[in-house]
Amino acid sequence: MASALINVPAKAKRGEIIEIKTLMSHIMETGYRHTAEGAVVPRDIITSFSCRYNGSEIFRAELFPASSANPFISFFTVAKESGKFEFEWIGDKGFTATASASITVE
Amino acid sequence: MKLVDTIVVAALLIAACPARAADIPPAERRSGYSFMAPDSQAMQNDDTTNPGMLWVLDGQKLWNSKVGAAAKACADCHQDVRVSMKGVAAQYPAFDRTRERPVNLEQRINLCRTQQQRATPLAYESRDLLALTALIARQSRGVPIETGAAPQLARFIASGRDLFMQRQGQLNLACSNCHDDNWDKRLAGAAITQGHPNGYPLYRLEWQSLGSLQRRLRACLTGIRAQPYDYGAPEMVELELYLMSRARGMSIEAPAVRP
Numbered sequence: 001m002a003s004a005l006i007n008v009p010a011k012a013k014r015g016e017i018i019e020i021k022t023l024m025s026h027i028m029e030t031g032y033r034h035t036a037e038g039a040v041v042p043r044d045i046i047t048s049f050s051c052r053y054n055g056s057e058i059f060r061a062e063l064f065p066a067s068s069a070n071p072f073i074s075f076f077t078v079a080k081e082s083g084k085f086e087f088e089w090i091g092d093k094g095f096t097a098t099a100s101a102s103i104t105v106e
Numbered sequence: 107m108k109l110v111d112t113i114v115v116a117a118l119l120i121a122a123c124p125a126r127a128a129d130i131p132p133a134e135r136r137s138g139y140s141f142m143a144p145d146s147q148a149m150q151n152d153d154t155t156n157p158g159m160l161w162v163l164d165g166q167k168l169w170n171s172k173v174g175a176a177a178k179a180c181a182d183c184h185q186d187v188r189v190s191m192k193g194v195a196a197q198y199p200a201f202d203r204t205r206e207r208p209v210n211l212e213q214r215i216n217l218c219r220t221q222q223q224r225a226t227p228l229a230y231e232s233r234d235l236l237a238l239t240a241l242i243a244r245q246s247r248g249v250p251i252e253t254g255a256a257p258q259l260a261r262f263i264a265s266g267r268d269l270f271m272q273r274q275g276q277l278n279l280a281c282s283n284c285h286d287d288n289w290d291k292r293l294a295g296a297a298i299t300q301g302h303p304n305g306y307p308l309y310r311l312e313w314q315s316l317g318s319l320q321r322r323l324r325a326c327l328t329g330i331r332a333q334p335y336d337y338g339a340p341e342m343v344e345l346e347l348y349l350m351s352r353a354r355g356m357s358i359e360a361p362a363v364r365p
Contacts, residue, residue, distance in 0.1 A: 003160045003163040004160075005153070005154045005155075005159055005160065005163070006154070007154035007155075021155060023155060023159075023160065025163075025164070027314075028314075068311075068314060069157075069314035070157040072155060072157075
């Protein structure tokens with residue numbers, strides 16, 4: 001399982017706007033590069049990222065070859081209730097990775 | 107691009123003619139961090155935005171996994187990395203009594219692997235070796251560099267210093283021409299830093315990856331059109347040793363972020 005770094009505030013007030021930061025370990029090979037021998041290095045990127053907050057999807061992104069290696073994705077949401085954020089990355093060559101983080105809303 | 111670089115380097119050479127050729131006074135030493143844009147500094151400051159921390163996470167998994175014919179994990183001998191490896195990276199390269207030479211952190215890890223774990227050594231710049239090095243170096247963050255204290259190291263530091271001062275390559279430049287004499291200037295838009303190795307292994311945005319000090323040194327050597335020394339070559343370790351002793355007292359930032 002690839003390493004991921006997730007930053008979700010542990011606590012928030014109800015209705016507060018919170019920032020969620022994710023960093024996923026991935027080479028993001030564009031598919032446009034060649035080896036010294038001239039062979040194409042096959043594309044190997046993350047193609048999709050999504051985040052679910054207590055089961056319902058609140059954020060989704062599609063990724064393309066222009067993204068840097070180890071893509072950093074950050075977004076905002078409103079803290080509505082205590083619970084769990086579930087993150088999923090899907091990519092080429094059958095790549096899948098998941099991570100989760102909890103939040104307490106007061 | 108290459109041609110532009112050459113012209114800029116040549117122009118810099120001419121500009122540098124009345125060479126100061128003096129060591130940087132301790133009070134004027136600056137980490138590469140201080141030459142960076144605020145955005146890159148912010149990336150390094152936060153462990154959840156610093157991509158180098160991904161290698162640290164990988165390193166933690168490797169630290170606890172049993173490998174080799176001895177089926178031993180690093181943790182079986184060294185237990186908690188946060189305790190046993192605190193300040194260790196700030197002392198490398200260190201003198202190895204059996205080899206009677208300095209060894210760097212990567213070589214030390216591989217010596218442990220071959221002798222204690224009886225496993226195959228990890229290749230330079232492989233993900234696993236970088237991950238273990240990053241994990242160990244991370245435990246020295248904020249610790250002042252102490253490398254070079256052992257008296258047996260003196261002659262190796264001296265030969266590292268000679269290499270640093272020696273002009274080489276088609277551009278006939280020495281490390282010191284940039285990093286001692288012209289560190290307050292820019293080269294093709296990029297800051298010339300003082301060349302202190304206090305953040306390695308570090309995440310270079312240009313590399314899109316973590317890399318070792320030796321990778322950086324090889325890139326510098328290629329830049330001056332010299333034949334780079336092989337990974338792990340004695341010259342490389344001596345250069346590393348000189349650079350670390352030159353930065354003695356500066357804080358470790360590993361894993362740092364650099365442009």
